[in-house]
Amino acid sequence: MNGLAFVLRRTLLTIxxxxxxxxxxxxxxxxxxGDPVRTMLGFRxxxxxxxxxxxxxxxxxxxxxxxLDWAGGLLHGDLGQDLVSKAPLAELLAQRLxxxxxxxxxAMLLAIAVGVPLGVRAATGGRWxxxxxxxxxxxxxxxxxxxxxxxLVLVFAGTLxxxxxxxxxxxxxxxxxxxxxxxLPVLTLATAEAAYILRxxxxxxxSVLQRPFVTFLRAKGISRRRITYGHALKNSAPTIVTVIGIxxxxxLGGAVIVxxxxxxxxxxRLIVTAVNQRNYPTVQAGVxxxxxxxxxxxxxxxxxxxxxxxxxxxxxxR
Amino acid sequence: xxxxxxxxGLTKTFAAGGPPWRRRFVHALTEVSFxxxxxxxxxxxxxxxxxxxxxxRCLLALSTPDAGSIRFDGADLGSLxxxxxxxxxxxxxxxxxxxxxxxxxxxxxxxxxREALDVFRIGSTLDRxxxxxxxxxxxxxxxxxxxxxxxxxxxxQRQRVGIAAALATEPQLIVADEPVSALDxxxxxxxxxxxxxxxxxxxVAAVFITHDLSVVEHISHDIAVMHLGRLVEFGRASExxxxxxxxxxxxxxxxxxxxxxxxxxxxx
Numbered sequence: 001m002n003g004l005a006f007v008l009r010r011t012l013l014t015i016x017x018x019x020x021x022x023x024x025x026x027x028x029x030x031x032x033x034g035d036p037v038r039t040m041l042g043f044r045x046x047x048x049x050x051x052x053x054x055x056x057x058x059x060x061x062x063x064x065x066x067x068l069d070w071a072g073g074l075l076h077g078d079l080g081q082d083l084v085s086k087a088p089l090a091e092l093l094a095q096r097l098x099x100x101x102x103x104x105x106x107a108m109l110l111a112i113a114v115g116v117p118l119g120v121r122a123a124t125g126g127r128w129x130x131x132x133x134x135x136x137x138x139x140x141x142x143x144x145x146x147x148x149x150x151x152l153v154l155v156f157a158g159t160l161x162x163x164x165x166x167x168x169x170x171x172x173x174x175x176x177x178x179x180x181x182x183x184l185p186v187l188t189l190a191t192a193e194a195a196y197i198l199r200x201x202x203x204x205x206x207s208v209l210q211r212p213f214v215t216f217l218r219a220k221g222i223s224r225r226r227i228t229y230g231h232a233l234k235n236s237a238p239t240i241v242t243v244i245g246i247x248x249x250x251x252l253g254g255a256v257i258v259x260x261x262x263x264x265x266x267x268x269r270l271i272v273t274a275v276n277q278r279n280y281p282t283v284q285a286g287v288x289x290x291x292x293x294x295x296x297x298x299x300x301x302x303x304x305x306x307x308x309x310x311x312x313x314x315x316x317x318r
Numbered sequence: 319x320x321x322x323x324x325x326x327g328l329t330k331t332f333a334a335g336g337p338p339w340r341r342r343f344v345h346a347l348t349e350v351s352f353x354x355x356x357x358x359x360x361x362x363x364x365x366x367x368x369x370x371x372x373x374x375r376c377l378l379a380l381s382t383p384d385a386g387s388i389r390f391d392g393a394d395l396g397s398l399x400x401x402x403x404x405x406x407x408x409x410x411x412x413x414x415x416x417x418x419x420x421x422x423x424x425x426x427x428x429x430x431x432r433e434a435l436d437v438f439r440i441g442s443t444l445d446r447x448x449x450x451x452x453x454x455x456x457x458x459x460x461x462x463x464x465x466x467x468x469x470x471x472x473x474x475q476r477q478r479v480g481i482a483a484a485l486a487t488e489p490q491l492i493v494a495d496e497p498v499s500a501l502d503x504x505x506x507x508x509x510x511x512x513x514x515x516x517x518x519x520x521x522v523a524a525v526f527i528t529h530d531l532s533v534v535e536h537i538s539h540d541i542a543v544m545h546l547g548r549l550v551e552f553g554r555a556s557e558x559x560x561x562x563x564x565x566x567x568x569x570x571x572x573x574x575x576x577x578x579x580x581x582x583x584x585x586x
Contacts, residue, residue, distance in 0.1 A: 211419065213420045217433075219378040219379075219412040220433075220434055220484075221408055221434065226437065235423070235424055
């Protein structure tokens with residue numbers, strides 16, 4: 001298979017994935033116990049009131065009809081309205097998504113900047129480097145982010161008063177202010193991520209460095225540095241990139257907690273609020289936006305790996 | 319004539335498990351001594367576990383011997399400086415058993431051949447392209463193949479690439495560890511002929527490590543037979559083959575199938 005066919009096939013494959021995703025998103029919120037109309041109207045509402053509102057919101061129609069209406073709207077770019085505020089969801093997401101993207105994007109960049117070089121050092125360095133990095137991996141992976149977030153707030157916002165504990169200013173309004181609000185959430189989200197990337201990089205590098213061609217290159221007189229960065233890191237790249245692609249999904253999930261913790265007005269917090277209100281259209285739109293983001297990131301990752309490792313786009317066995 | 323390579327009393331022991339107070343040891347090499355003159359080929363023969371690969375690793379400065387010395391062109395390997403070791407690496411090049419495993423799977427084979435030229439700064443950038451083409455030609459490969467990845471070549475082609483990569487630095491010695499045992503028999507013969515031609519044309523010395531006596535008998539000037547870490551026989555190939563002194567050598571010779579098989583009864 002040539003490169004173009006691989007790109008086409010992989011891109012077309014996202015369409016059924018997105019479609020199945022929309023069904024899951026649609027059904028899962030309706031499986032949660034609780035009634036949006038009762039939540040909206042309060043416990044004093046009469047049965048007649050509830051039925052009336054239910055009819056207005058088309059919630060009395062069969063599930064299939066509801067899904068077709070919603071999916072039909074999606075195809076025309078209409079995400080529907082928020083049940084509570086009546087605001088168009090497309091507008092709401094346009095405000096919220098940049099916050100989430102900024103948070104997860106910065107966290108991932110920081111995690112890569114820390115995890116990959118440390119992983120390389122961990123695979124090639126001495127005993128103390130290995131011990132220190134192992135300690136970081138165990139701590140980073142086992143500390144839950146809500147706890148880490150609270151501790152960071154206590155230390156940096158509480159005791160040291162270096163950074164604001166929570167809040168948000170759009171980047172366009174005041175970039176410095178925006179970044180100062182982002183430091184703690186990004187650190188919270190990036191710590192576990194850096195630990196995962198470090199561990200992946202270390203094990204990928206270690207397994208490549210044990211391959212016979214490395215001994216061969218050493219015997220040929222190629223320097224250790226050149227073997228590490230020119231050969232071993234390049235051979236480890238597809239593994240590392242795959243894990244980074246998957247971990248972006250994990251980060252988007254983690255953003256829900258971190259946005260709530262730091263009062264960042266991102267999609268994660270939008271979803272949490274909407275779930276509590278059984279605000280079906282908003283939950284659907286928010287989850288769909290996150291899922292679509294992840295599917296697109298996966299697509300980009302796969303295409304990138306196909307470029308890094310032509311064996312994959314060739315369809316040859318590994 | 320002075321020797322290019324002098325090995326004297328080489329000994330190497332590995333710990334092979336067991337608790338510290340009763341550790342068992344494997345004597346991979348015991349008091350191995352021999353010398354190789356420039357431009358000659360030495361065939362090192364022995365069964366697996368005889369220490370021949372450990373010898374190869376020591377000769378390539380990948381392992382440090384416990385005792386004894388290796389002198390290359392008069393200089394002791396154990397006391398080489400950093401730059402001395404770099405110079406040694408340029409002048410002594412390896413060829414390994416499985417060329418697929420010894421080439422970076424993500425580098426085109428041309429780039430792999432070229433790497434040593436880049437590392438040792440041999441020739442100008444333009445010269446190096448030309449040199450890679452010459453090397454491919456030299457080992458009987460179409461220079462067009464330089465663009466290919468290792469997985470796109472056959473086993474024999476890959477081993478030719480391995481040899482081209484070894485020749486890139488114009489070494490004085492090639493240490494080849496089982497260079498043909500991963501190949502089909504027909505391809506083995508082609509690679510052995512290539513080694514012999516290179517030897518004749520370029521005058522490069524070679525240590526050819528193998529478990530198969532028939533592999534080395536046609537291309538070696540000298541033969542060393544290893545058994546349980548010791549060098550049990552060493553001499554001119556014709557001498558060793560015609561009048562083996564050690565019983566182990568005789569058993570090795572007996573194991574080589576004759577060129578023209580005679581009819582034998584399976585129960586005889």
